[in-house]
Amino acid sequence: MDWLDFFQSITDGLLFGSIYALIGIGFTLIFGVMHKINLAYGAASIAGAYVSIAVAAYVPLPALVTFLIAAIGSGAIAFLIYLANFRFIPLASPLATLMATVGMLILIDEIVVHATDGMPQPYPALFADIYIEWGDFGLRGDLIFIFVLSLIAMVVLMFMLYRTRLGIATRAVAQQPVAAQLAGISLDRTNALTFVITGLLGGLAGAMIGASVGVLSPLLVVPITVKGLIVCVIGGLGSIPGAIIAGLAVGAFENFFLAFRGVTERDMYVMLLLFVFLVFRPGGIFSRSVARD
């Protein structure tokens, strides 16, 4: 491997890692607010993308509108997940909600499989034909678009969290749920809105994955769930800046090892990275100290 290959693989990975960051933010935001893991999040993200092509099958839509519908569809599914897996299930039992979301993941996956017979569905992309080349170095136009769109989504989310009443309420519930309630903030409403917001982000991520591959398949659900969880842990549970950095880092890391060691070893190194963080920095990238018992 020469330097060009090195930079090429890192750059490709960083661009694709922005999707991992979006997925990781979804996991981490829900954990930050509710201290629960929503394992159905990746499935809802891909299902949102399927909703958008189902709508596009009836009404021809520009790609950007299709992406928007994916976000809205996933937001709606995320709200249903909140109702089915969190709102009416005792939150005191951590396993109850965790297992409920496992069941929801499988349910959503099978609904998609039954609706499509598992057949790959073409998904629209923007700038798919653009490939910028400088000698042997190249950049995919669609991945640059995905990277920029993901950055915009992250900026909007950060603005929402730190500059709006909803964001203040969300952070208040995350930090002190009892005090937040005493201040008149509705826990249920805030939790539900958090799910919808993460659903919107997830739908966008699902659409971006579909756009980057050019095809949607139920096969996408498990890998993005696993990657989202890894990003969430490396970034630090509940840390949004951590999820963003970790998403980009995991994308670059796995792409480097794909080029350097091959596809059969790639995931081994990503898992090793996860173990390294769990052992030496269990609080994630931005944790101040090693906080192990």
Next chain:
Amino acid sequence: MLDSKLVRLGAVAALAVAASFGVQSEVSSAEKTVQIAGFGAKSGVVRSFGINTEAVLNGAIEAINAGGGVKLGDGSMAMLELSFYDDRCNAEEGISVLRRIAGSDAVVAIGPTCSNVAEPLFGILQKTVDDEGDSGLQIPVFTDTAIKGGLAKISQWAFRNVPNENQMYKSLFQWISSEHPDLKTVYGGVEEDFAHSRFTWHKVMKERSPEAGYEVLGESKWLLNDTNFTTQVRQMKKAKADIVAISAHPFTTCGVLKEMKRQRVKPSLLVGLTSSSSMETLQGCSEQAEGIIIPTSFAPVTPAAKAAADAAAKFDGSADLHSAAAWEIVMILKEVMEAQGITADGDSVDADRRKIRDGLANLKETDGLLGKIQRTDEGEAVKPYLYVHAQAGEWAILHDPSQ
């Protein structure tokens, strides 16, 4: 008074019961059935394979039953009846399904879809017939889809009606060599974690193409559920091969073809995996797949093949190189059942299974949808085949090697 009423009621009831028994025995005589079990993936990402196989099986069975059914050893006729099971393309579930089938009245099992199911599943069958030390299952399994090479030799109870990829790709590369003598090099793309695609690249395409005079420049690998093929296609681009052979299933085949278009990788010729000559590929990436050449053992070009395709469509499935094999299997089984004189009464299940196994083992040649199918001593088929290529969103016949 009450007593006489009771007696009369009792007599009427007894007559009714006797009459119903008579009717029942007449019905069971007229509706004698031969139970056949089908199994394959009907959930998960390869669900379409199971749906198509079940549709084709139902179509074939309907055609046979409409013609009077199967003639049994005692001269009576019996209708074929299908039960279809979902194995989810999972080895454990496939084995569990086969054990259930073995415990039923089914005289034969048709399936499975996936090679990673077929391989361990054949392993729980009795390896050698009449080996009393081997307590493996004794039910003939006739496979329509699982295509990884050389699996039927695992057990003498296992039979397959799948195309011989070694022969198909050997012939294809030789034909390409004669049609395009200017092409000299091949580069492979392989879905490394799926039994069929991995076997077909490493043991078939990669070994057969040099025999036709090609130099293999290298290979790119990816996994079944990968989403980013940038690095692999870049490796492909660097190789600058004349022919790119992609041994992968439709989802990643489409992902790679789209990435090849982005990076402007334009080989002179594309060769695909047999399993990708399906509607899935055209649905996912017909534009990028334009021109890809694939050998296949099915195309609706004969009256029988058209009938199979129509029957599959009637049962909401589609006939392709995998599912159409199920049609041939049912027709072969009918011939074997009649030749072997199975009796299909409740007590003869084991004997009927053995007769069917022996009948299948002795076959040397059978009728197929595209012509005669040769049977090998190892329970495999040597099927006629065609080369198709993707053209304007459809699979069009490119060449018939038999002509």
